[in-house]
Amino acid sequence: MEERLEPNEMIIHLGPQHPMQPGPFRLNLRLKGETVVDADIELGYIHKGIEKILENKTYLQGITIVDRICYLVALVNEECFVGCVEKLLDIEPPERSKYIRVILEELTRIQSHLLGIGEFAEFIGFVSMFMYAIRERENVVGLIDMVTGARITHSYLKFGGVRDDLPDGFKEKTLSVLNGLKKEIDNFEQMFHTDRIYRERTVGVGVLTADAAKNLGVSGPVLRATGVPFDIRKNEPYLVYKDLDFKVCTETAGDCFARVQVRLNEIRESIYILEQCLDQIPEGPLFPENSLYGRRTPVMRVPAGEVFHRVEDPRGEMGMYMVSDGSDRPYRVKIRGPYYPTLQALPPLIIGTTVADVASISGSMDGCTSEADR
Amino acid sequence: MDVTEILKSLTGRFPEAISEAIVESEIRARAYVDKDGVKEVCQYLKDSLQFDHLCVVCGVDYIKRNEIEVVYHIASYNHPVVLMLKAILPRENPEIESIVSVYWNSNWYERETYELYGIVFKNHPNLKPLILPEDMLGEWPLRKDYKGFPNKTARNLV
Amino acid sequence: MGEVKEQKTSTSDETSVEEVPGVITTTASAISDFLKKTKAQDLINWGRKNSMWFMTQPMGCCGVEMIAMGCAHYDTDRFGIIPRNSPRQADVMLISGYVTKKYLPALKRLWEQMPSPKWVIAIGDCSISGGPFYESYSTVQNIDEIFPIDVFVPGCPPRPEAMLQGFVELQEKIKAKKDLGTEY
Numbered sequence: 001m002e003e004r005l006e007p008n009e010m011i012i013h014l015g016p017q018h019p020m021q022p023g024p025f026r027l028n029l030r031l032k033g034e035t036v037v038d039a040d041i042e043l044g045y046i047h048k049g050i051e052k053i054l055e056n057k058t059y060l061q062g063i064t065i066v067d068r069i070c071y072l073v074a075l076v077n078e079e080c081f082v083g084c085v086e087k088l089l090d091i092e093p094p095e096r097s098k099y100i101r102v103i104l105e106e107l108t109r110i111q112s113h114l115l116g117i118g119e120f121a122e123f124i125g126f127v128s129m130f131m132y133a134i135r136e137r138e139n140v141v142g143l144i145d146m147v148t149g150a151r152i153t154h155s156y157l158k159f160g161g162v163r164d165d166l167p168d169g170f171k172e173k174t175l176s177v178l179n180g181l182k183k184e185i186d187n188f189e190q191m192f193h194t195d196r197i198y199r200e201r202t203v204g205v206g207v208l209t210a211d212a213a214k215n216l217g218v219s220g221p222v223l224r225a226t227g228v229p230f231d232i233r234k235n236e237p238y239l240v241y242k243d244l245d246f247k248v249c250t251e252t253a254g255d256c257f258a259r260v261q262v263r264l265n266e267i268r269e270s271i272y273i274l275e276q277c278l279d280q281i282p283e284g285p286l287f288p289e290n291s292l293y294g295r296r297t298p299v300m301r302v303p304a305g306e307v308f309h310r311v312e313d314p315r316g317e318m319g320m321y322m323v324s325d326g327s328d329r330p331y332r333v334k335i336r337g338p339y340y341p342t343l344q345a346l347p348p349l350i351i352g353t354t355v356a357d358v359a360s361i362s363g364s365m366d367g368c369t370s371e372a373d374r
Numbered sequence: 375m376d377v378t379e380i381l382k383s384l385t386g387r388f389p390e391a392i393s394e395a396i397v398e399s400e401i402r403a404r405a406y407v408d409k410d411g412v413k414e415v416c417q418y419l420k421d422s423l424q425f426d427h428l429c430v431v432c433g434v435d436y437i438k439r440n441e442i443e444v445v446y447h448i449a450s451y452n453h454p455v456v457l458m459l460k461a462i463l464p465r466e467n468p469e470i471e472s473i474v475s476v477y478w479n480s481n482w483y484e485r486e487t488y489e490l491y492g493i494v495f496k497n498h499p500n501l502k503p504l505i506l507p508e509d510m511l512g513e514w515p516l517r518k519d520y521k522g523f524p525n526k527t528a529r530n531l532v
Numbered sequence: 533m534g535e536v537k538e539q540k541t542s543t544s545d546e547t548s549v550e551e552v553p554g555v556i557t558t559t560a561s562a563i564s565d566f567l568k569k570t571k572a573q574d575l576i577n578w579g580r581k582n583s584m585w586f587m588t589q590p591m592g593c594c595g596v597e598m599i600a601m602g603c604a605h606y607d608t609d610r611f612g613i614i615p616r617n618s619p620r621q622a623d624v625m626l627i628s629g630y631v632t633k634k635y636l637p638a639l640k641r642l643w644e645q646m647p648s649p650k651w652v653i654a655i656g657d658c659s660i661s662g663g664p665f666y667e668s669y670s671t672v673q674n675i676d677e678i679f680p681i682d683v684f685v686p687g688c689p690p691r692p693e694a695m696l697q698g699f700v701e702l703q704e705k706i707k708a709k710k711d712l713g714t715e716y
Binding site: 016017018021022023024044045046047048049052053056064065068071072115130131132134135137138141151152153370 | 589590591592593595596597599600603604605619629630632634635638642664665667668669670671688689691
C-alpha cells in the first residue's frame with residue numbers, strides 16, 4: 001500500500017468512523033478509476049484487552065466481561081464461557097436450565113439477524129427496511145429483557161444453570177411476538193425478492209464459492225450461503241440441540257443476496273426451535289441437586305486442565321480455549337470470534353469490484369468489530 | 375473419521391515430530407508437535423486427514439517453566455474432531471515456522487500472537503502489528519510479566 | 533420565557549392540529565408573538581435546542597442502544613434529535629463507549645470537524661470512568677479531561693430512555709445559556 005502510486009491511482013480510507021457498523025475499523029482502498037486494486041484492513045480501534053482482563057478476574061466476574069465481547073450476542077458468549085468452565089468442573093445443568101438457555105440463545109439469534117439484515121439494508125440505501133427490522137427487533141429484545149432484566153448485557157447464565165426462572169406469561173407473550181414476526185419475515189422476503197434496485201445491488205455481487213470460502217476459513221451464514229452445511233449445533237451438539245428438530249439453512253449462490261436469504265431462513269428455523277422448546281420445556285430445578293452450585297456460586301477453584309468449547313454464534317463458529325491452573329482465576333482464555341476470519345476474508349472479496357459494491361459486500365457480512373478486536 | 379485412527383495415522387507418518395498424542399474424548403485430541411515440523415504436519419493434516427479448517431492460533435505464557443506454547447486448534451468442515459497441537463518455544467527469542475501457506479486464515483492470528491507475545495513467525499508474508507498501536511510494539515502485553523497491566527491512570531479509582 | 537407554546541385562538545379552530553403526546557406544534561402566529569416579546573438570545577437558544585442532530589458512530593455496547601434510540605421505536609425525531617452520519621452536519625457528539633489509545637486521535641479529529649456550537653454527551657460507564665475496562669492496557673481513562681463533556685449518562689449500557697433523558701437535560705442546559713455559544 002505504501003509504494004508509489006501510478007498516475008491514475010489513488011488511496012481512499014473508509015473509516016475508522018462508520019455510521020452504522022457497530023464498532024470502528026479502517027479499510028484502506030487503492031483505486032484505479034472506480035475499481036479496487038488493493039485493500040487493507042486496520043483493526044484495533046476498540047481493542048479492550050479482554051483476554052488480559054479475564055486472566056485477572058475470578059470466574060464469576062468473568063461472566064460480566066465476556067458479555068461485552070460482542071454485545072449483540074451476549075448470551076452466546078456467556079454460553080461459550082460457562083460451557084468451558086462446566087466442562088472443567090464436570091457439572092451439567094439440569095434439563096430445564098438447558099431449555100431456558102436454548103430459548104434465550106435462539107431469541108438472541110433472531111435479534112442479531114434482524115439487526116444484521118437491517119444494517120445491510122441501510123448500507124445499500126434501503127433505510128425504511130432498517131426501520132422495519134429494528135421495530136421487530138425491539139419486540140424480541142423486550143422478551144429477553146423480560147427474562148434477564150437487561151436489554152443487551154445480561155450476566156444471566158451461571159455455572160450449572162441460569163440465574164432466574166422464566167416469568168409468568170412468558171410463553172403466551174413469546175408466541176404472540178413470534179406469530180407477528182413470522183408474517184413480517186414473509187413481508188421482508190417479498191420486499192427483497194421484488195425490489196429491482198435491491199436485486200441489482202446484491203445478486204451476483206461478492207460471490208464466494210464453497211472451496212474459496214473453506215480456504216478463507218469463514219463460518220456461519222457467509223459459509224452456508226455457499227452451500228456448505230456447517231453448523232456447530234448439528235456437528236457438535238451442545239445443550240439440548242440433539243433432541244430438537246431443525247435443519248441447517250443453505251443457499252448455493254454465495255452472493256450478498258444469498259447471505260441475507262440464509263439469515264431470513266434461519267430466523268424461521270429459530271422460531272420453529274422456540275416453539276418446540278416452549279412446548280417441551282420440563283418442570284424442575286434450575287441447578288443440579290446436591291451440588292455446591294446455585295444462584296450464589298461459592299468461591300470456586302477450578303481443577304487444572306485445558307478445554308476448547310465451541311458454540312454456534314449467529315455469525316458462525318464461536319470457540320473459547322481456557323487453561324486453568326487450579327486457582328480461582330483462569331490462567332489463559334483465548335476467544336475465537338466468528339467475525340474475525342470473516343473480516344479477514346473481506347480484502348480478497350472486494351479486490352476487483354467497484355467502490356459502490358464495497359459497502360454492499362462489507363454489510364452482507366453482518367459485522368461486529370468489537371468481537372474482532374476484543 | 376475416528377479420532378484414534380487420526381492420531382494413529384499422524385504418529386505413524388511423523389514419529390519424531392509428534393509426541394504425547396492423547397485422545398481426550400470422541401471429538402477432542404491433543405498432541406505436542408516439534409517446532410520445526412509444524413508446517414509439514416499441518417500440510418499432511420489438510421491434505422490427507424480432512425482437517426481443512428483452522429479454528430485458532432494462540433500463545434500461552436508459562437512463566438514458571440520459562441516457556442511459551444503456541445497452540446493450534448485445527449478442525450474440519452466434515453467431521454467434528456478438533457485436534458489441539460502444541461509447540462513449545464523458549465521464552466527468549468521465540469521463533470516458529472508460519473503456516474500461512476497451508477491455512478490462509480492463520481495470517482491474522484499469527485500477527486496478533488506476534489504483537490501480544492513477541493513470537494516471531496518465520497516466512498510470514500506481512501508480520502506487523504494488527505490491533506495494537508505501533509508504539510506499543512515490544513511491550514508484549516499478554517505475557518505474564520507485563521508491567522502495565524492494572525492501568526493506574528484512572529483518576530476516580532478508589 | 534424563552535419557550536414557544538402552542539396557543540390556540542378561537543379564530544384558528546378549524547386549522548388547529550390534533551394533539552400528539554410529546555410533540556410540540558407551533559403556528560406562525562405563536563412564533564410571531566414569541567418574537568415580539570423575547571430577546572434574540574432566547575430565540576437562538578430555542579432554535580438550537582430543538583434541532584440537535586447527533587453524529588452516529590457506534591463505539592461499543594452503548595452504540596447499539598444508540599442505534600435503537602434513533603430508530604422507529606423510540607423515535608427521537610419528535611424532539612428534533614436526528615442521527616447524522618457526517619460530523620460536518622452534526623451538533624452533538626456521543627462518546628458511546630471505551631476510547632482506546634488508537635482511536636483517540638480519530639475521535640479528536642471528528643470533534644474538530646464539527647461546526648460550532650457543539651456539545652458532547654458521554655454515554656455509559658466506559659466513557660465516564662472506564663467501566664469494566666478501567667484497568668485495561670489499551671484504553672484511555674479520564675475522557676472528561678480531553679473533551680468538554682456536557683452531560684453524563686450512566687449505565688452499562690444505559691437504556692434508550694436514559695439516553696433520551698440525557699438529551700432532555702442538554703436541552704435545559706442550552707436553554708439557560710447566556711453567551712452566543714460559538715466558541716469552544
